[in-house]
Amino acid sequence: xxxxxxxxxxxxxxxxxxxARPVMLAVAGDSAAGKSTISAGIVAAxxxxxxxxxxxxxxxxxxxxxxxxxxxxxLHPDTHHIPILEQHLRLLAGGExxxxxxxxxxxxxxxxxxxxxxxxxxxxDGLLPLHTTLARACFDVTVFLDPAEDIRRHWKLRxxxxxxxxxxxxxxxxxxxxxxxxxxxxxxxxxxxxxxxRFAPIPGRPGAPLSAEILLRATIPQPDLAGVLTHExxxxxxxxxxxxxxxxxxxxxxxxxxxPPEDGAAAVKAMWEAFGDPDSGVxxxxxxxxxxxxxAPLAITQILLLHHLLEGAR
Amino acid sequence: xxxxxxxxxxxxxxxxxxxARPVMLAVAGDSAAGKSTISAGIVAAxxxxxxxxxxxxxxxxxxxxxxxxxxxxxLHPDTHHIPILEQHLRLLAGGExxxxxxxxxxxxxxxxxxxxxxxxxxxxDGLLPLHTTLARACFDVTVFLDPAEDIRRHWKLRxxxxxxxxxxxxxxxxxxxxxxxxxxxxxxxxxxxxxxxRFAPIPGRPGAPLSAEILLRATIPQPDLAGVLTHExxxxxxxxxxxxxxxxxxxxxxxxxxxPPEDGAAAVKAMWEAFGDPDSGVxxxxxxxxxxxxxAPLAITQILLLHHLLEGAR
Numbered sequence: 001x002x003x004x005x006x007x008x009x010x011x012x013x014x015x016x017x018x019x020a021r022p023v024m025l026a027v028a029g030d031s032a033a034g035k036s037t038i039s040a041g042i043v044a045a046x047x048x049x050x051x052x053x054x055x056x057x058x059x060x061x062x063x064x065x066x067x068x069x070x071x072x073x074x075l076h077p078d079t080h081h082i083p084i085l086e087q088h089l090r091l092l093a094g095g096e097x098x099x100x101x102x103x104x105x106x107x108x109x110x111x112x113x114x115x116x117x118x119x120x121x122x123x124x125d126g127l128l129p130l131h132t133t134l135a136r137a138c139f140d141v142t143v144f145l146d147p148a149e150d151i152r153r154h155w156k157l158r159x160x161x162x163x164x165x166x167x168x169x170x171x172x173x174x175x176x177x178x179x180x181x182x183x184x185x186x187x188x189x190x191x192x193x194x195x196x197x198r199f200a201p202i203p204g205r206p207g208a209p210l211s212a213e214i215l216l217r218a219t220i221p222q223p224d225l226a227g228v229l230t231h232e233x234x235x236x237x238x239x240x241x242x243x244x245x246x247x248x249x250x251x252x253x254x255x256x257x258x259x260p261p262e263d264g265a266a267a268v269k270a271m272w273e274a275f276g277d278p279d280s281g282v283x284x285x286x287x288x289x290x291x292x293x294x295x296a297p298l299a300i301t302q303i304l305l306l307h308h309l310l311e312g313a314r
Numbered sequence: 315x316x317x318x319x320x321x322x323x324x325x326x327x328x329x330x331x332x333x334a335r336p337v338m339l340a341v342a343g344d345s346a347a348g349k350s351t352i353s354a355g356i357v358a359a360x361x362x363x364x365x366x367x368x369x370x371x372x373x374x375x376x377x378x379x380x381x382x383x384x385x386x387x388x389l390h391p392d393t394h395h396i397p398i399l400e401q402h403l404r405l406l407a408g409g410e411x412x413x414x415x416x417x418x419x420x421x422x423x424x425x426x427x428x429x430x431x432x433x434x435x436x437x438x439d440g441l442l443p444l445h446t447t448l449a450r451a452c453f454d455v456t457v458f459l460d461p462a463e464d465i466r467r468h469w470k471l472r473x474x475x476x477x478x479x480x481x482x483x484x485x486x487x488x489x490x491x492x493x494x495x496x497x498x499x500x501x502x503x504x505x506x507x508x509x510x511x512r513f514a515p516i517p518g519r520p521g522a523p524l525s526a527e528i529l530l531r532a533t534i535p536q537p538d539l540a541g542v543l544t545h546e547x548x549x550x551x552x553x554x555x556x557x558x559x560x561x562x563x564x565x566x567x568x569x570x571x572x573x574p575p576e577d578g579a580a581a582v583k584a585m586w587e588a589f590g591d592p593d594s595g596v597x598x599x600x601x602x603x604x605x606x607x608x609x610a611p612l613a614i615t616q617i618l619l620l621h622h623l624l625e626g627a628r
Contacts, residue, residue: 097398
């Protein structure tokens with residue numbers, strides 16, 4: 001049944017009384033790269049009661065007013081409590097609760113902290129979860145979201161002017177001001193992720209739903225896609241052997257967004273049958289961008305990440 | 315020179331690059347038992363830059379408004395994040411910074427957390443620092459403040475109606491409401507402290523400055539007072555072999571508050587020469603209760619606690 005959360009027990013964790021190590025996923029990327037959209041679908045699929053979900057934005061040292069006096073942007077690690085983030089990730093990895101700081105994006109204020117109890121899965125998104133070695137060492141799977149820059153700017157304008165109370169001019173000025181810190185600190189995380197997801201339009205098809213290119217690096221065991229990539233789905237997705245930016249061989253999964261919806265749905269179904277829970281349908285949150293926006297490439301990305309979480313929990 | 319902070323380096327800590335374990339002091343006691351007054355003098359004497367000073371009140375789970383709906387008072391451990399307090403004490407003991415929650419007593423609200431960096435000394439006061447084994451295990455020295463109950467009620471009325479915005483009736487109602495939890499959770503900490511300090515009037519001398527009875531338990535090495543307790547100070551203080559409430563032998567140092575000020579000052583000076591820093595005068599904050607209130611028994615208590623901190627740092 002669609003929408004049913006995915007049931008799985010951590011092997012060895014049940015009934016032993018021992019605190020199990022959670023499976024930990026990092027979703028890194030620049031502002032408005034799609035982190036919350038991806039993560040929220042995965043949390044909804046697993047069930048919020050089984051996930052601790054936090055953002056590295058909560059570890060900002062300054063509120064919005066204080067930041068105005070700073071020479072750096074919130075993309076700079078110095079504006080974050082990075083050692084505390086590392087500490088909290090380490091504690092969560094050890095099955096301990098933490099009292100997590102809270103940054104309220106609406107008000108721009110730091111508010112009272114929240115207790116984050118250990119759960120089976122810990123999902124951390126944010127600007128800088130992969131910035132330091134100690135933080136990276138806590139994760140089982142790391143993802144970097146790398147949408148085409150004009151797409152990201154469009155997403156950021158839309159979000160910050162609607163839910164965060166900024167004017168378009170303020171957002172554009174902020175994007176310009178942040179560029180240097182984005183280059184120095186956010187984008188280098190791309191090279192440290194196990195999976196890189198790039199949403200972009202295909203050249204020559206402006207206005208069509210976005211496609212995704214998903215780099216699957218050999219830094220973790222990646223799923224064997226051979227059984228899924230049959231002739232039936234070949235118009236929707238295919239795997240290419242490519243060279244990573246550093247020259248290393250890497251698998252690159254292309255998922256086309258411009259195909260007819262029924263073809264996209266068939267590919268999503270094939271992925272789910274191979275890597276999801278065969279006893280339930282595709283989670284209804286997968287692929288959902290907004291109340292009436294759907295993306296098959298997003299759903300396929302989420303199935304891949306969910307697969308890694310479930311594998312890590314075995 | 316009076317007011318100079320006490321200089322001491324932690325043996326083995328300087329220049330080694332190794333994080334030194336801080337010396338940790340707990341000052342437990344019921345509301346308005348004098349915890350802040352005692353601690354603030356010690357922090358001022360050591361120098362605030364060398365002390366991390368925190369209160370277990372910061373680990374309250376609820377703000378003042380939320381507490382109104384609770385069946386228990388803030389003296390109940392369930393109203394505190396005890397596991398997080400234990401975690402933070404453990405981290406501080408290991409020389410790690412923590413992001414400490416903040417409870418604002420004026421507004422009754424939980425506000426943005428504060429970074430507490432590791433320092434040479436960690437001083438923790440509050441209602442429940444000695445409630446659990448894990449918390450107690452982090453401290454080098456533990457103190458319980460046990461003033462005569464009518465004195466404490468007087469202190470609580472005075473403070474809560476001036477700096478915390480309550481009416482006298484509210485404070486009296488709160489005292490009554492808290493009694494059961496005080497008996498169940500706060501007062502049992504008396505038995506777990508290395509030092510118990512009781513400020514009380516001497517019978518037959520109402521209105522005179524309070525005297526102090528300081529129990530020095532054998533749970534830690536206590537200073538040898540023989541050299542100080544000479545004939546000159548015998549009108550101010552004397553040591554008695556007594557039985558603790560559980561029947562065990564214990565040293566009980568009596569410090570009289572009703573003596574002439576010059577006799578009190580001589581006793582404080584003798585204590586400082588024996589257990590303080592011979593190169594500097596008695597810290598000017600020691601014995602200060604308010605802008606124009608002084609207590610020699612308080613100063614002597616603070617010298618004893620400072621001595622333990624300095625010894626622990628050797």
